[in-house]
Structures are given as structure tokens and as C-alpha cells.
Amino acid sequence: MKPIDLGEDPLALDRQVCFALSVASRNVIALYRPLLAPMGLTHPQYLVMLALWESSPRSVKELCGALHAEAATLSPLLKRLEAIGYVVRPRSRSDERQLAVDLTDAGRELRSEAEKIPYRVVELLGMDLADLERLNDALGQVISATGRALDELGAGATTS
DSSP, X not given: OOOOOOOSOTTOGGGOHHHHHHHHXXXXXXXXXXXXXXXXXXXXXXXXXXXXHHSOXXXXXXXXXXXXOOHHHXXXXXXXXXXXXXXXXOBOSSOTXXXXXXXXXXXXXXXXXXXXXXXXXXXXXXXXHHHHHXXXXXXXXXXXXXXXXXXXXXXXXXXX
């Protein structure tokens, strides 16, 4: 294996992947806030809705897998989405221990409004769509690699 060369100062802040990801994540999520506010959604709630628009109903376990999140993290999000009328959480008929999260009519109708958001985000970023698609692919690789690394460390990929 070829030795890793991290340059003269491996601790330089602007060379840290964690720093770049952290700042980029905060800034991109900040773009979403004013776009989601008219729908009454926070960014984490929006992610739940995206997962449900892809496939609904879904068990909490399935949602946790799709969102790389813990049930304890999703539970308050789902309660809030239920309180504002976008989802229902009936018990599964086949297994009373499981909740089957499903969209309400209002939740399904919200999708047509939400479809405008990705276009607006791309417009606000002012970046070439191909560059954003490459970035998304690279981030997918980072997510996979960190999951494997956490498994190797015995930490488990519990959150993303």
C-alpha cells in the first residue's frame, strides 16, 4: 500500500474533511429553512417526508434504515409530523409492536409544493448541476466508507 502523504501540516483546518463537511452541511441546511418554513417543516422533518414520498407506508425500522437514523431520533419528528397532519402512525395489523408510518392526504398533497425545492436550491447555489451530482455521488461514497470504518472500529454506523 502506498504511504499516505497529508502534506506539511496534516492538522491545517482548511484541509480537514470533517470541517468542510460540517460547514457545507450547515450552510446548505440554512438554504432550506426559508423554503421549508411555509410548509411548516424543519429540515429533518423534510427528510422524513422525502423518504415517505418515495415509499409509504413504512415501518419506523424501515425509515431508520433509509435515513441512517436511530428510532429515538425519528420518534419526535414523527410525532410532530402527525400533529401537523402530514402523517399517521397506526399500529401494524400484522405486528402490533410496529408502527406503520403513512402519509395523510395533506402529506401526499404537500409533495407537489416540495417538488419546487430542489430546483430552488440548485438555483440558489449557482453551481453546475453536473458538479452537484458528482458531489452527491462522492458524498454517497463517504457515507459508505464511514459506515464501514465505524463497523471496523466497533462503533457501528448509528447516525449520519
